[in-house]
Amino acid sequence: MCEANAYIYHDGKEELYLENVDVMRPEGGKLYLRSLFGEQKMFDGEIREISLLNHKIVLQKK
Amino acid sequence: MCEANAYIYHDGKEELYLENVDVMRPEGGKLYLRSLFGEQKMFDGEIREISLLNHKIVLQKK
Numbered sequence: 025m026c027e028a029n030a031y032i033y034h035d036g037k038e039e040l041y042l043e044n045v046d047v048m049r050p051e052g053g054k055l056y057l058r059s060l061f062g063e064q065k066m067f068d069g070e071i072r073e074i075s076l077l078n079h080k081i082v083l084q085k086k
Numbered sequence: 087m088c089e090a091n092a093y094i095y096h097d098g099k100e101e102l103y104l105e106n107v108d109v110m111r112p113e114g115g116k117l118y119l120r121s122l123f124g125e126q127k128m129f130d131g132e133i134r135e136i137s138l139l140n141h142k143i144v145l146q147k148k
Contacts, residue, residue, distance in 0.1 A: 026088045026090075026138050026139060026141060027138050027139065028088075028138055039145075040133065040142060045138045046137060046138050047135065047136065047137050047138075048133075048135070048136045049133065049134065049135040049136065050134075051132060060139070070112065071111065071112060071136065072112075073090065073109065073110070073111040073134070074107075074109065074110045074111065074113065074136075075108060075109050076088050076089050076090055076108050076138070077088060077089065077108045077122065
């Protein structure tokens with residue numbers, strides 16, 4: 025499988041936000057995320073870094 | 087392996103931009119991309135959609 029986990033970066037720490045992310049796209053100034061299992065979330069922030077080999081998406085609030 | 091290919095969306099078409107993307111992050115208003123093989127590119131635009139299960143990153147110019 026090729027999904028990644030999304031974390032929120034804050035104060036030097038990363039907090040798990042959504043596991044097994046499949047789809048991610050900007051939508052109305054926010055970020056829409058959907059997991060492999062259909063869970064959907066809207067994050068009010070932006071991408072900090074994606075590393076696919078590490079299966080990791082790091083987000084941060086604006 | 088868990089990398090994805092990056093395409094640029096334009097006029098309903100997708101043109102290959104960078105294969106085997108590992109890292110992607112915003113940098114100075116642009117998008118920095120680095121492939122598995124160390125190739126680096128700066129794209130003057132934004133993310134349209136990422137689908138990890140499809141190994142696909144779609145970018146678009148601003």
